[in-house]
Structure formats: structure tokens, C-alpha cells
Amino acid sequence: MGEKLFGAAVKRTEDPALLTGRGRFVDDIHLPEMLHAAFVRSAYAHARILAIDPKGAETAGAIAVLSYRDLPEGLQRKTLAVSVPNPAISQLVLPYALAKEEASYVGEPIAIVLAESRAVAEDAAALVAVEYEPLPAALYCRDAALPDAPPAHSHLPHNIAAKVRVNVGDVDRAFARAAHVFGETITVHRGGAFFIECRGIVVEPHPILGGFTVYCTTQTPHRLKRQIVELFDLREDQLRVAVPEIGGGFGPKGTVYPDYIAAVAAAQRLGRPVKWVADRREDFLATCQQRDQWWELEIALDEEARILGLRGRMVHDSGAYMTGSLTVPWISATTVPGPYVVPNYRLDYSAVLTNKVPGTSVRGSGRPEAVVVMERMIERAARELKLDPAELRRRNLIQPQAMPYNVGILFRDNRPVVYDSGDYPAALEKLLAAADYAGFRARQMKARHNGRHLGFGLSNAVEATGLGPYESATVSVAPSGRITVYTGASPQGQGHKTTLAQIAADALGVGLEDIVVVAGDTGTVAQGMGSFAARTAVNAGSSVHLAAEAVALKAKRIAAQLFEVAEEDLELEGGAVRVKGVPGMAKPLGELATRTLGVPGFAMAAAIDPGLDGTAYFKPEQSVYASSAHAAEVEVDIETGQVRILAFTVVHDCGRAINPLVVEGQVKGGVAHGVGNALFERLIYDAEGQPLVTTFGDYLLPIAGDVPKVKIIHHECPTPLNPLGVKGAGEGGTIAAIAAILGAIENALEPWGVVIRESPLTPERIVELLGEAALGRTR
Amino acid sequence: MTDRWRIRLKVNGKEYEREIETRLNLADFLRHELLLTGTHVGCEHGVCGACTVLVDGQSLRSCLMLAVQAAGKEIATVEGLGDPENLHPLQAAFREHHGLQCGYCTPGMLMTLVEFLRDHPDPDEAEVREAISGNLCRCTGYQGIVDAALAAAASLRENPLKG
Ligand code: FES
Ligand code: FES
Numbered sequence: 001m002g003e004k005l006f007g008a009a010v011k012r013t014e015d016p017a018l019l020t021g022r023g024r025f026v027d028d029i030h031l032p033e034m035l036h037a038a039f040v041r042s043a044y045a046h047a048r049i050l051a052i053d054p055k056g057a058e059t060a061g062a063i064a065v066l067s068y069r070d071l072p073e074g075l076q077r078k079t080l081a082v083s084v085p086n087p088a089i090s091q092l093v094l095p096y097a098l099a100k101e102e103a104s105y106v107g108e109p110i111a112i113v114l115a116e117s118r119a120v121a122e123d124a125a126a127l128v129a130v131e132y133e134p135l136p137a138a139l140y141c142r143d144a145a146l147p148d149a150p151p152a153h154s155h156l157p158h159n160i161a162a163k164v165r166v167n168v169g170d171v172d173r174a175f176a177r178a179a180h181v182f183g184e185t186i187t188v189h190r191g192g193a194f195f196i197e198c199r200g201i202v203v204e205p206h207p208i209l210g211g212f213t214v215y216c217t218t219q220t221p222h223r224l225k226r227q228i229v230e231l232f233d234l235r236e237d238q239l240r241v242a243v244p245e246i247g248g249g250f251g252p253k254g255t256v257y258p259d260y261i262a263a264v265a266a267a268q269r270l271g272r273p274v275k276w277v278a279d280r281r282e283d284f285l286a287t288c289q290q291r292d293q294w295w296e297l298e299i300a301l302d303e304e305a306r307i308l309g310l311r312g313r314m315v316h317d318s319g320a321y322m323t324g325s326l327t328v329p330w331i332s333a334t335t336v337p338g339p340y341v342v343p344n345y346r347l348d349y350s351a352v353l354t355n356k357v358p359g360t361s362v363r364g365s366g367r368p369e370a371v372v373v374m375e376r377m378i379e380r381a382a383r384e385l386k387l388d389p390a391e392l393r394r395r396n397l398i399q400p401q402a403m404p405y406n407v408g409i410l411f412r413d414n415r416p417v418v419y420d421s422g423d424y425p426a427a428l429e430k431l432l433a434a435a436d437y438a439g440f441r442a443r444q445m446k447a448r449h450n451g452r453h454l455g456f457g458l459s460n461a462v463e464a465t466g467l468g469p470y471e472s473a474t475v476s477v478a479p480s481g482r483i484t485v486y487t488g489a490s491p492q493g494q495g496h497k498t499t500l501a502q503i504a505a506d507a508l509g510v511g512l513e514d515i516v517v518v519a520g521d522t523g524t525v526a527q528g529m530g531s532f533a534a535r536t537a538v539n540a541g542s543s544v545h546l547a548a549e550a551v552a553l554k555a556k557r558i559a560a561q562l563f564e565v566a567e568e569d570l571e572l573e574g575g576a577v578r579v580k581g582v583p584g585m586a587k588p589l590g591e592l593a594t595r596t597l598g599v600p601g602f603a604m605a606a607a608i609d610p611g612l613d614g615t616a617y618f619k620p621e622q623s624v625y626a627s628s629a630h631a632a633e634v635e636v637d638i639e640t641g642q643v644r645i646l647a648f649t650v651v652h653d654c655g656r657a658i659n660p661l662v663v664e665g666q667v668k669g670g671v672a673h674g675v676g677n678a679l680f681e682r683l684i685y686d687a688e689g690q691p692l693v694t695t696f697g698d699y700l701l702p703i704a705g706d707v708p709k710v711k712i713i714h715h716e717c718p719t720p721l722n723p724l725g726v727k728g729a730g731e732g733g734t735i736a737a738i739a740a741i742l743g744a745i746e747n748a749l750e751p752w753g754v755v756i757r758e759s760p761l762t763p764e765r766i767v768e769l770l771g772e773a774a775l776g777r778t779r
Numbered sequence: 780m781t782d783r784w785r786i787r788l789k790v791n792g793k794e795y796e797r798e799i800e801t802r803l804n805l806a807d808f809l810r811h812e813l814l815l816t817g818t819h820v821g822c823e824h825g826v827c828g829a830c831t832v833l834v835d836g837q838s839l840r841s842c843l844m845l846a847v848q849a850a851g852k853e854i855a856t857v858e859g860l861g862d863p864e865n866l867h868p869l870q871a872a873f874r875e876h877h878g879l880q881c882g883y884c885t886p887g888m889l890m891t892l893v894e895f896l897r898d899h900p901d902p903d904e905a906e907v908r909e910a911i912s913g914n915l916c917r918c919t920g921y922q923g924i925v926d927a928a929l930a931a932a933a934s935l936r937e938n939p940l941k942g
Contacts, residue, residue, distance in 0.1 A: 011874050011875065012877070014882070015873070015874040016863035016864075016866065016874070018881075018882030018885055019857075019863075019866060019870040019873055019874060019879065019885060019889070020861060020862055020863055020866070021815070021816070021817015021818070021856065021857035021858040021860075022858075023817075024816070025816070025819070027816075027820070028810070028816035030811070030814065119800070119802065119803075193917075194917060195881070195883070195917055196819070196821040196827055196881075196883045196884050196915060196916070196917050197819070197821065197881070197883040198821075245881070245882065245883075247819070247821075247882070247883025248880075248881045248917050248918055250917070279823055280821070280823055280824070492881055493880035493882065493883075493918045494880065495880065661877050662877070664877070665877045665918075665919060665923060668919065668920035668922050669880060669917075669919050670920075672917075672919070672921065695822070695824055695826065696822050696824070696826035696827055697824070701915050701917065703911075703912050703913075703915065703921075704907075704908040704909075704911045704914075704921040704924070704925065705909065705912055707920050707921050707922070710920065710922065733920075
């Protein structure tokens with residue numbers, strides 16, 4: 001393999017269209033006869049719906065108002081599906097496309113209103129009269145888990161949807177012989193994705209062929225297709241889901257939402273195209289979020305400060321429905337040990353239903369929480385034992401000789417978590433050197449003399465990437481010579497069209513400009529999983545590689561017959577198969593493709609199937625484990641609580657980087673997300689469960705001045721588990737960032753004895769913590 | 780119940796005349812009436828900057844202006860900046876420095892920076908960060924955008940645009 005493009009920082013092929021306003025996003029689609037939808041959404045966190053009166057809407061120009069009772073019979077019977085079925089879920093509560101008789105979070109869709117314009121649809125929606133009987137709401141997860149909490153759905157005896165135990169070794173024995181035991185209670189809040197493009201869908205019914213084309217901001221087009229096919233009882237060929245450009249996804253665009261299904265129902269009923277695009281308020285109310293976890297954990301160490309065990313419990317906020325399954329808490333629970341040797345570990349966690357928008361994965365998917373918790377425990381131990389926190393980490397990291405390393409935990413597919421590759425101690429040393437840890441104390445002292453407060457924080461994380469079961473790719477050479485790569489992956493800004501083309505181009509001996517990548521269109525590949533959990537580079541990348549290799553092989557086989565040479569004497573170069581060392585003996589790929597099509601009436605050449613294409617489904621045996629080590633140096637203004645990040649260093653192992661430009665972009669963007677999570681982003685509800693944060697004026701995303709310049713050091717440990725040696729890169733930036741920033745803030749506030757047991761740390765909260773510390777109180 | 784107005788305005792040098800509702804904002808007018816969908820909407824309330832366009836040379840959030848207020852004015856949108864074969868130096872720098880991922884915030888970033896670089900041809904990094912402090916990007920972490928702006932400033936100083 002030439003490997004000319006793999007590993008090169010080539011400019012992205014996506015960019016020219018996006019830079020010139022020619023990218024096509026869902027809201028850019030205008031179809032003739034298209035109707036616009038707006039939703040009537042629950043005004044209450046929890047209420048019985050007594051009556052819905054659409055008359056006002058009709059006088060205001062609505063073409064139709066549909067509520068639960070107007071849905072097709074199948075949709076009155078069937079709820080939406082759970083993303084990943086899991087037998088541990090004992091109360092699997094799932095939503096209907098439109099609320100049946102009870103609304104369970106503010107923003108839950110109750111009716112869909114169709115009109116000739118969005119403005120009229122919104123006017124009309126405001127005039128639909130819904131009569132509610134408010135019910136008590138289950139809000140903060142910890143409280144909702146208590147036996148006397150109001151149920152999130154009135155038919156439930158309690159709110160615990162699942163109780164799971166993760167158990168490694170013999171924890172209680174480990175604790176019994178420990179030299180030191182420390183306990184902490186930690187609360188971690190993560191907000192939502194808050195991509196700049198809100199969710200949306202356009203449904204186009206096909207009166208002649210039957211069925212629909214759906215354009216949607218989805219990370220998982222095949223999953224959306226499967227649900228629609230099932231709910232509407234369609235044949236597979238009656239539905240095509242095609243994903244245009246997506247303006248960021250980060251997890252929540254992977255969910256199949258009730259509003260999408262309601263839009264399909266409306267288009268089916270009215271026989272006209274329907275568009276619905278969320279406005280920002282709807283995005284705050286009705287797009288899945290990640291929100292809260294409450295942890296209570298103890299750590300046991302021996303005399304040498306080596307970790308003997310961890311034990312405790314965790315409560316996870318699943319929101320009103322279990323659509324997102326146990327994915328997030330399960331990942332949190334299994335991520336805690338991370339790069340550290342934790343021989344004994346027991347966590348009991350509960351996923352709890354609350355009257356808030358359902359939970360799902362947001363960039364990092366439960367891992368940032370776990371890393372915050374683990375790193376807080378480590379800092380606590382270092383402080384108590386008066387040990388350098390870097391040294392305590394050093395003593396406890398998994399050594400590279402131990403790879404592959406069995407953590408002892410079962411992942412959600414019931415297979416053991418086995419780290420395939422990595423060198424965590426080397427990464428930590430590189431990090432300490434690059435961030436000048438040795439010089440930090442002097443910097444801190446000097447700053448203190450000038451009345452400034454600097455802090456340094458470290459964190460380490462290991463991330464399962466490249467989740468199964470598979471991803472699909474087809475590589476096809478047309479008689480014109482045009483090469484197209486089709487994949488079920490569905491990118492949202494990660495540059496996959498470029499990186500997948502890089503992989504195919506190498507295998508086929510062509511340039512990047514010779515390849516077009518078509519992603520996220522169920523009309524082109526029969527099966528696909530989509531882009532989430534940092535899986536595309538690994539799975540789609542490997543599939544493209546295998547499919548392109550198959551095409552190369554077939555091209556050689558045909559050419560070998562034509563030239564009467566052995567296949568080994570052939571090479572792919574410049575878009576043609578050439579006989580090595582014989583200039584002029586070459587056949588362009590397009591011509592070979594034409595030959596495979598045959599001539600009517602003539603027998604096909606021996607053993608060649610028609611078409612010069614190949615399809616592959618790379619099925620990883622297990623996840624591959626990327627890792628990162630982060631260091632943050634911050635300055636805290638103790639008057640205002642303002643945190644300024646002075647330096648941020650990342651040592652990152654995502655195996656072999658297909659395109660360093662893209663990988664670095666993922667890390668930098670990920671860190672920015674972590675900065676937001678650590679310092680600003682908080683979804684606040686009042687005592688009735690009304691969200692108080694529904695605009696970007698209240699929910700602060702980091703702006704250019706908040707995000708540091710990130711120093712990135714690539715520390716490549718290629719995985720042996722896929723043909724490219726790649727691991728996922730999409731989430732590592734976020735996962736460890738929050739913990740490093742919290743640690744740095746705690747370090748800066750050391751003179752006041754402030755201990756951080758929560759995330760995020762907004763300026764107000766920092767001032768409050770300083771005040772509490774001054775009064776000698778800790779929470 | 781709706782009142783309508785006939786307006787004329789110029790967008791990227793081209794004259795348009797339309798009859799519209801008073802309440803239609805400029806962003807929706809550009810996107811859904813003129814089908815110039817390069818201008819994006821991320822918040823509809825003036826915070827994200829995705830909808831930034833130039834109105835008579837001044838950057839402005841098109842979600843906060845009614846289309847009728849733009850009557851008689853000259854609007855510049857991302858579509859007028861350059862085309863895929865012939866990128867504006869700022870667009871080329873965005874590509875070079877990976878200043879975009881999903882590309883959704885990009886048109887607003889570009890229009891904000893076009894004006895900024897016109898008025899501040901030799902900015903430093905802090906000034907660039909300040910200039911885009913009203914534009915949200917969830918993907919890039921801003922560094923690529925800042926690098927692109929600085930590089931574009933340098934290239935524009937060397938080879939100023941003609942006209
Ligand atoms: S859409 Fe205009 S500022 Fe966000
Ligand atoms: S590139 Fe996605 S929001 Fe900026």
C-alpha cells in the first residue's frame with residue numbers, strides 16, 4: 001500500500017462548499033407544497049392532559065392539528081424504541097410520538113400543528129388550548145430515587161428504572177486491609193450538546209412510489225429508518241433517510257425523537273412534504289441532555305499509596321424516558337478505573353426517572369463524569385497523604401508491559417473490558433514535561449507574591465472507542481472512472497469525507513480529488529450504524545479500507561487476465577492498473593469497470609462478478625482504547641470567581657492519526673467543550689421543574705476568549721485490533737478536560753482549604769465556596 | 780391580520796424586489812425568500828452570531844433586523860465572498876488552518892471577520908478573539924478560526940483585494 005495520504009494533514013474536501021454558503025443543511029431544503037410544523041409542548045414538568053382543543057389554531061390558519069388520538073393506529077399502540085435494549089432495565093418507560101394522557105417533562109410534544117408557513121404554524125400552536133391537571137414532579141435524581149419521591153409517571157411505584165452492580169475482585173477484603181480509606185460525595189452536572197444548528201427534519205411523501213424520503217439532522221440514519229419502518233409498518237424500500245450537512249451532533253442528534261415521528265405522521269396524513277426545524281428554545285426544552293450524577297465513593301490505599309480498591313454508589317438522572325437506555329451510567333461506571341490499577345472495585349448505581357427531558361450521551365458520554373470522580377479521589381488521597389499528586393498517579397498507572405490489560409469489568413456487551421494498547425506512564429511524563437510541572441511551584445509562588453492565584457491540575461483518561469457492532473462501506477468504480485465511497489456513517493463536522501477518501505485513495509492508487517464520499521444515506525447502503533461514540537474512524541475507516549482493497553484486488557484480477565501476467569506483477573497507480581516496470585502497459589480503472597459489466601449475448605469472463613465494487617462490514621471484536629492525559633494551569637480571581645485558563649496541555653493517543661489536522665481539531669474542540677462543562681454550562685430548573693435556562697443568554701457556551709490555546713502532543717500507540725491501527729479521536733479532548741480544570745481550581749484555592757466536590761464551577765459558586773471556607777464550613 | 784410591504788434591496792450586488800410580511804426578519808428573508816441559505820440561524824435572539832451579514836458595510840445580526848428595515852440597503856452575505864474555485868483569502872485561510880468543522884457557524888464568523896480585518900488590518904491574537912467574542916462555535920475551540928484570521932490578515936496586507 002502506497003500510504004501517500006494516510007497520515008497526511010490534507011485540507012478537507014468538505015470545506016469549499018461550507019465556506020461559500022453552499023453547504024446544504026436540513027433547513028436549507030425547500031420543496032414545493034411543503035408544509036411547516038410547530039409543536040404544542042407540555043407547559044408542565046408533570047401533568048395529566050385532560051383536553052386538547054384545536055379550534056383556535058384552525059381559525060389562525062392551521063391546516064391540521066394532530067394529537068395522540070389523531071395518530072395512525074400503530075403509533076397509538078407502539079412507543080418509540082429504546083436505543084440499546086438492556087435486561088437490567090426493570091421499568092422501561094418509553095414515549096409515544098405525541099403524549100398520550102400524561103406529559104412528563106416541560107417541552108414534551110403534545111400536538112403537531114401544520115400550516116403554510118412556520119410563522120403561522122407557531123401562531124396557531126399558541127392557540128391550541130390544552131387543559132392540564134398538574135402533578136407533582138420528580139426532579140433532582142438523588143431525591144427522585146428516594147422511596148417517598150413523587151413518581152415521574154403516575155403509574156409507577158417508584159422512579160428507579162434500573163439498579164446495576166459492577167463488581168471486580170473482593171472489595172470489602174481490600175478495604176479491611178487498607179492502610180488508608182477516604183470517602184467523598186461528588187456531584188457532576190453536564191449540560192447538553194448545544195450544537196449551533198438545531199435539530200430538524202423534512203419528510204417528503206412519494207405519492208407515486210409510496211413511502212417517504214426523510215432528510216434529517218441525525219447521526220444515525222439507519223436507526224431512524226428502522227424505527228420509522230417499524231412504527232409505520234413500511235417495507236424497507238419505501239423509506240430513504242438521507243442526511244444532508246449536519247451542524248454538529250455530539251451525541252444528542254443520535255436519538256430518534258418523538259417530534260420526528262410526529263412529522264412523518266403529519267406528512268403521511270396530509271400527503272404533502274412537512275418541515276420542522278427546532279428553534280433554540282425548543283432545543284433547550286426537547287433535545288436530550290446529559291445532566292446529573294450523584295456519587296458517593298470511598299478509596300482504599302496501602303502504605304505505599306497504591307490503590308487497593310474503590311467502592312460506592314451512584315445515582316444517574318435518566319430523564320422522563322429510558323430512550324437512551326443505560327448507556328451513559330454504564331459507561332460512567334466502567335470508566336472509573338481508567339488508566340489506574342484498581343484491583344477491587346464495586347459500584348452500585350441506579351438510573352432514575354425524573355420529569356426532565358430524556359437523557360442521552362453528550363460528547364464523552366458519561367466518561368467525563370467518571371474521570372472527574374476518579375481524579376477527585378486521587379487528589380483527595382494525595383492531599384491526605386501529603387504526596388505529590390503526580391507521584392501518586394505515577395505509582396498507580398497501568399504499566400505498558402501489562403497490555404493487553406484486563407480491567408476485570410464486564411462492558412455492556414458482557415465482554416471483559418480489555419485495554420488493547422497504550423503507554424500511560426510515558427504519556428504522563430511527556431505531559432509533565434510539556435506543561436513544565438517542575439517549574440509550576442515557582443510560578444505559583446511568584447504569582448502569590450503579586451496577589452494572583454495560580455493552580456495546576458492533572459487528569460488521565462482511557463476511552464473505549466470504535467464501538468461495534470460494525471460499520472458499512474461500499475467502494476465503487478463507475479465505467480466513467482469515477483470512484484464513490486458509500487458509508488452508513490453520518491458525519492457532523494469531523495471531516496470524515498476527507499479521512500475516508502484518504503483511506504480509499506491509498507488503496508486504489510488515486511488522488512483525493514478522484515473520490516467522492518457519500519455518507520449517511522440509507523438509499524446507498526443497506527445497513528449502517530452511524531457516527532457516535534468516536535467510532536467512525538475505526539469502523540467506517542476500516543470498512544472503507546477493506547472494501548477498497550477488495551476493489552483493488554478485483555481490478556488486478558481482471559487486468560491480469562487481459563495482460564496475461566500474474567497479479568503480483570500489477571500495481572495501482574494514477575487511476576490505472578499497471579504492469580510493474582513496463583510503461584504503457586496499463587488499464588484505467590474505468591475501463592476495467594466497463595469490462596466487468598459484460599456485453600449482452602456474450603459470456604462473462606471467468607470468475608468475475610459484474611461491477612467493479614466492494615462492500616465490507618468491519619466488525620470489531622472489541623473496542624479499542626484511546627487515552628489522554630491533560631494538564632491545566634489556571635488563574636482564579638478570588639474576588640469575582642473568574643477562572644482564566646493560562647495553559648492547557650494534552651497528550652493524546654488515538655493510535656495512528658489518519659489526518660493530524662482533523663485529529664487536532666477534534667482535540668481542541670473537545671477541550672473547549674470541557675471548558676464549558678467545567679466553568680459555565682448548567683441547566684437549571686425551578687422547584688416545579690420549569691427549565692430556567694432556555695437561551696444562549698442564560699446558558700453560556702465558551703467564547704473565543706474563554707478557550708485556551710491547546711498544546712497537543714501525539715503519543716501514538718497503534719492498536720493491533722484493526723487494519724489501520726486507529727482509535728477514536730472525537731471525545732478525548734472533552735473527557736479529561738473537566739477534571740484537570742477542577743483540579744487546577746482546587747489547587748489555586750489551596751490557601752483557603754477549598755475542596756472541590758462538584759462540577760461545574762461557575763464564578764458565583766467559586767465565590768460561595770471561598771465564603772464557606774472562610775466560615776469553616778464545608779458542604 | 781398580516782400587513783405586507785413591498786421592498787427593494789441589493790444582496791451581493793444583485794437587485795431583489797419582494798412583497799413580504801412586516802414581521803419577517805432579515806435572516807429568514809435571505810434564507811427562505813431569496814433562497815440564499817448560506818446565512819445560518821443558531822439562536823434567533825442575537826447571541827450566536829451565525830446569522831451575521833453586512834448591511835451597508837456594517838456587520839449585523841440578521842435575526843435581529845426586520846427585512847423591511849433593510850429596504851433600500853446593500854446586503855453582503857457569505858455567498859458573495861468567494862466561490863469554491865475562487866475562495867476569498869479569508870475563506871482560504873479557514874481551510875488551511877482548519878477553522879471550521881461542521882461549518883454551521885462559519886458564514887457568521889467569516890462576515891464578522893471580513894469587516895474586522897477591513898477595519899483592523901494588523902490585529903493581534905487577543906484582538907481577533909475579542910472580535911469574534913459574539914460568535915459561538917461549538918466544534919473548533921476557536922483556535923483554528925483565530926489562526927485563520929491572523930493568516931488572512933497577513934495575506935491581505937501583502938496582497939490587498941482589488942476593487
Ligand atoms: S441567529 Fe442571529 S445571532 Fe444567533
Ligand atoms: S464549526 Fe461547527 S459550530 Fe463552528
